[in-house]
Structure formats: C-alpha cells, structure tokens
Amino acid sequence: MPLTTPFHPRIQALNEAGLWKHWAGYLIPPQYQYSLTAEYYAIRNSVSLLDTSPLFKYRISGPDAERFLRRVLARDIAGCPPGRAQYTCWCDEEGFVLQDGVVLQVREGVYWLTAAEPTLRYFRVVARQIGAEVEIEDVSKSYGILALQGPRAHEVIRQLTDAATCLRYFGATDAEIEGHPVIITRTGYTGDLGYELWIESGDACSVWDALMEAGSGHNITPIGTTALKMARVEAGLLLMGTDFHSARFAWVDAQRETPSELGWSWMFKGISQDDRPFIGRSAIELEMQERASRWTTVGLAVDWHDYERVYTEAGVVPPRHEIYSESTMSVYRRSGVDWDYAGYVSSFTSSSLLRTPLAIAKLPLDLAGPGSEVDLEVNVIRRPQNVLAQVKQMPFFNPARKSADMGEEKSA
Numbered sequence: 001m002p003l004t005t006p007f008h009p010r011i012q013a014l015n016e017a018g019l020w021k022h023w024a025g026y027l028i029p030p031q032y033q034y035s036l037t038a039e040y041y042a043i044r045n046s047v048s049l050l051d052t053s054p055l056f057k058y059r060i061s062g063p064d065a066e067r068f069l070r071r072v073l074a075r076d077i078a079g080c081p082p083g084r085a086q087y088t089c090w091c092d093e094e095g096f097v098l099q100d101g102v103v104l105q106v107r108e109g110v111y112w113l114t115a116a117e118p119t120l121r122y123f124r125v126v127a128r129q130i131g132a133e134v135e136i137e138d139v140s141k142s143y144g145i146l147a148l149q150g151p152r153a154h155e156v157i158r159q160l161t162d163a164a165t166c167l168r169y170f171g172a173t174d175a176e177i178e179g180h181p182v183i184i185t186r187t188g189y190t191g192d193l194g195y196e197l198w199i200e201s202g203d204a205c206s207v208w209d210a211l212m213e214a215g216s217g218h219n220i221t222p223i224g225t226t227a228l229k230m231a232r233v234e235a236g237l238l239l240m241g242t243d244f245h246s247a248r249f250a251w252v253d254a255q256r257e258t259p260s261e262l263g264w265s266w267m268f269k270g271i272s273q274d275d276r277p278f279i280g281r282s283a284i285e286l287e288m289q290e291r292a293s294r295w296t297t298v299g300l301a302v303d304w305h306d307y308e309r310v311y312t313e314a315g316v317v318p319p320r321h322e323i324y325s326e327s328t329m330s331v332y333r334r335s336g337v338d339w340d341y342a343g344y345v346s347s348f349t350s351s352s353l354l355r356t357p358l359a360i361a362k363l364p365l366d367l368a369g370p371g372s373e374v375d376l377e378v379n380v381i382r383r384p385q386n387v388l389a390q391v392k393q394m395p396f397f398n399p400a401r402k403s404a405d406m407g408e409e410k411s412a
Helices: 008-014 036-045 065-072 120-129 153-157 201-214 225-234 281-290 304-313 406-411
Strands: 021-023 026-028 047-051 056-061 084-091 097-107 110-115 135-138 143-149 172-177 180-185 194-200 220-222 296-302 329-333 341-351 356-363 373-380 383-392
Touching: 008 201, 036 047, 036 220, 036 225, 047 153, 047 201, 047 225, 056 065, 056 120, 065 110, 065 120, 097 172, 097 180, 120 135, 143 153, 143 201, 153 194, 153 201, 172 201, 180 201, 194 201, 201 220, 225 341, 225 356, 296 304, 296 373, 304 356, 304 373, 304 383, 329 356, 341 373
Parallel strands: 047 220
Antiparallel strands: 021 026, 047 143, 056 110, 056 135, 084 097, 097 110, 143 194, 172 180, 180 194, 296 356, 296 383, 329 341, 329 373, 341 356, 373 383
C-alpha cells in the first residue's frame, strides 16, 4: 500500500480533481484543481502551499559532523554557518553526481539534509570509512515539510511568527507556530519568494490549518507537483530523474553527469583555497582545468513566431497553456544541414507569464553561449518539425522579491 504524508487528511479533502501520483512511495496530488493555470498563478501572483514531505530527511550531528559533511558533500559546508541553508550535491570518486539536496545548520553542529532518493546507507559507509564520530539519523517519517511560496508568502507567515521576517535568502531558524515547534528556511523550488517549514508529524495538520487561515485573505492555494514543475523550469532549477540521473543507477558514463555539466561550476568558486579531500575532487578539478566537460546544461527560449508557424501550417492551434513535458526532445545545429544533431531537451514548458515556450537542454560547449541559435524538434500531429530556439541565461524568471530583505517590507 502507498504511504500517506502527515498532511494527507487535509490534502485528500481538498483534492477536487481526484488525481494522485506516487512520489517516493507516498500519495501526492499532481494537481488539486481541474485548472493547472490557477495553481501556477497562485505561485506567481499570490501564495501557494505544497506538501514536499516525500523528500528523504536526515539529521546529522556529533563531534565530527562538520568533518564528515566536508568530506561527503561537493560544496564546502564551512560556508553554511548556524542559521543558514545551502544547496549542494554529492558525487562519486569519478566526479559524477549522485544526488543534490539542501542542507541546513539551524543550531551549532546539528545539520538537516533533504534528498530525493534514500542515501542513509551511503552516508554511513562514508562515515565509517573516514572514522568519523557522527550520528546520521533518518527522520523522514518524523517530519513533514510544507513549502509556502509566492509574493504573499511573507505576509502570510508573519501573521504566525516574527522569526521569518529577519531571514535572509537561504536563512534557517527555529520557530513556533500556534505553539508547535517548526524549522523555517527561506528556500523553495519555485524561484520565487518563499519559505519551507519542517514540522513534526504529529503537529502537521495543526500547522497546515494555521497557514491556511492566515492565508485566507491572500488567496492561498494548495498546489500539486505539476504547477511546481512548471515554475521550477522558469526558475532554471533541475529535477533529478528528469534533467539528470544519479550516477549510482547509471550503466554507462553517457548516463552520468558532472557538476560542471549540470551548470553547477559555481559551487566550486574558490576551490583553489579549499584543501578538502571531498569525494570526487580530483576528477572535478581535472575537468575544470582541462575544460573537458562533454556538454553543459542551458536554458532555451523558443521563438514564438516559429513555434506558431509550424502548428498553423498544419491547420491546428499551437499549444500554449498548461504545457509541461519531461520527455526528450532533440536539438539540432542550424548549420544549413537538416537534422545535424547537437543535444536534447529534458524539460519543456510553455510559460504563460513570460509568453514563450521554455526548455532546459544539454548542448555542447560551442553552442552553450547565450544568444546561440539552435533548432528544437517538436511533434506536430505526430510529425517532427524544427523550430528556432535561442540559448538563454537561467533562471528565465528571477524576481527581486525572491531574495529581498523582508525586514524592510515590514518597516515600510
């Protein structure tokens, strides 16, 4: 039988569409309403509430917790002091990505980490190999996580606690909501202003109710995973299992990717002053020094006029609303030779906010510069057609409010 999250009693009552999907063995609605557009615009125009409890959650503590994390994580945890969170990844010895996740240090020496796939055994094996005195506890069933996302997110949460107001982008803090202890982080997967709340499972529905009540004047809307994924493409955020796969489950190197090939070279800024022997370091440094990446991950903006043309010529209306795809779409060079394969798209959506189709793609380095033009293959009545697309810097959508100082908003 599938598992249910701590918020399931509330979710089940609100799931008008009656649709469910499995996420890490849990039942989660891909959408609550019949209209995905309403859920999407809740993220961008008001405030949305999303249950992300199926993520695996780990509590890491002990005298050697920092030493262990500096060894296992590719990004230096020393840059994540108490009260901060950090997006990171961990790799194998060949420098290929195993997983990505968010790690937070709310209190000195106690770290919390999320992952899309189970990683408890791997972490414990590494800790044993390096002789680290560290406790790694799987708290996945002990906590639920809610993502409160959108331009009104702070106006909602500040009614329940003052603790969120002083949080900077990627800040983390202990707090209470209606007497229930929570951890609040200034993070999210939408590329918008938002918070994520770790809540003890027994308190989950009470905190859900408090957030819904506080958000009632701001059109708070529970959303499913599809609207979230549409927003994350606009934000240029990668999804494991779609935009990349864990090296752990790959058969050949063509199925594995390095941090640089995923566009995460920024994680290693200042690596020359960092002497950590983190797993995969030698391979990652060599790739960066020799510029040996096989490809990189980029954003593509599809030319709307060309996109409209291929559908209109076929006598049909071009799809423009509630479009989201995780299927592979081929990309070709615009070299005058038809079907000169260059790479592929892993995620595709049609952004109603930005009024253009957008994609996340893998391209060779000579095509990866912003402004480079390529042909994207789309299927029109089951026939492949090429449309013009241009490489764009990600994120496509990056509002100032995402990282703005909320203390200034309160005093304004």
